[in-house]
Amino acid sequence: MLKRLTPREQFEQLVANFEPLIRKAFEDAIEDIKSRAEIGRIVERLERRDIDGTMKALHLDPAAFRPLDTAISNTFNGGGVATTGRLPPLREPGGGQVIIRFDTRNVRAEDWLRDHSGQLITNIVDDQRIAIRTAMVSGLERGLNPRSTALDIVGRINRVSGVREGGIIGLTAQQERFAASYLEDLLSGDPARMRSTLDRARRDKRFDRSVMKAINEGRSVDAELAGRMVGRYRDRLLQLRGETIARTETMAALNESQMEAMRQAVDGGVDPTTIVKVWHSAHDNRVRDSHREMHGQEVGLNGKFISPSGAMLAYPGDPSAPANEIINCRCWMETKIDFLAGLE
Structure with a gap:
């Protein structure tokens, strides 16, 4: 005989089913943006110091995050169906059975999904633009090669996987500030600042020996190596970003759908x-x-x-x-x- 799941076990199962889907939807959206970015046009616009033109060449718009919108909607629907499905049989005062089916097309449900997902995606895109614009301005002020700045934004292609890695796209403005300060510390030549980079939880520890070697030799970390280190750091921050969005949005969608399922039960007579x-x-x-x-x-x-x-x-x-x-x-x-x- 199959064991009947407790309410907690049912909820944990829903989280296990839908959280990975939301995380993947976010990751797919970021990969799509990176793959469609016009590198040549970005470089050309940066050479002209045309920040707005550079932003347009990235094609960073809300439509890129439609898979995330869909994943949240599916999670909401799954949570609502599960909630109504575990309700015991309901009876009217006259003895007739009350049937309650979760309706994602209910006006309240549609309004919440539209407003919540829309605001989430708007916030993600706006924060992206701030982080990217800040990086562009910093690159221009420091006189960096426009192509190098462009690749810092969209990431560099991994020759093995063929996927762009280490870019700013997908990070929050705060995360990119962390990455920028990491690079500054590695290139500072200051032993204390360089040693502090070994305390960063998201660093790739395989590079620790290189940092200690540079400190012991009284120099900064080689610029090319520092760039690779920051690229790995950005990748891990992006992974954290995806995990945070997935966990937070899964909880919001599942719990709001519970609320909506109960409201629909009230509509049905409860x-x-x-x-x-x-x-x-x-x-x-x-x-x-x-x-x-x-x-x-x-x-x-x-x-x-x-x-x-x-x-x-x-x-x-x-x-x-x-x-x-x-x-x-x-x-x-x-x-x-x-x-x-x-x-x-």
């Missing part, structure tokens, strides 16, 4: 006052202290969970909450109906 939401912590040492304290907190369907920080969240990963309450959150929400309370 008394909204019988619906309860329960916050569950992930129960490990990676959980935020504030979220650990929220474990077991119960509120009604339209109620808000209250964090010790004062933040109010409709569910774990609520996009309306401060970033420090939702980024990489792994808590989950359980929705329950008190069937003994009856139907409207």
